[in-house]
Amino acid sequence: MLNILSALIGLVTLILMIPAVLPLLGALNWILVPIALVGAFIGMLSSKNGGRNFCLIVAAFGALRLFMGGGLL
Structure with a gap:
């Protein structure tokens, strides 16, 4: 259940x-x-790690975008 919730949070983000x-x-x-x-x-609280990995990829993409834009753009 937590894995599905994590994946949904990642998808919305x-x-x-x-x-x-x-x-x-x-x-x-x-x-x-x-x-x-x-x-x-x-x-991370779930026994499976698909949702966690998806959220980490989404966060990495956003952080890369921040880095490329100098933190503001």
Whole structure:
């Protein structure tokens, strides 16, 4: 159950990250990366690790976008 919840959090976060790829909306990742990390923590409490891994990939994508934009863009 926690694995499914973690995967859903990751999916919603990934969908919300789509506009954050556009220029001048990259600061949205400051909100979305911690949400993905909360999803990874919830997935860590599960016996399976698919949802956790998905959330970590989503968080890494958001962090990479922040790094490429200099933290603001």
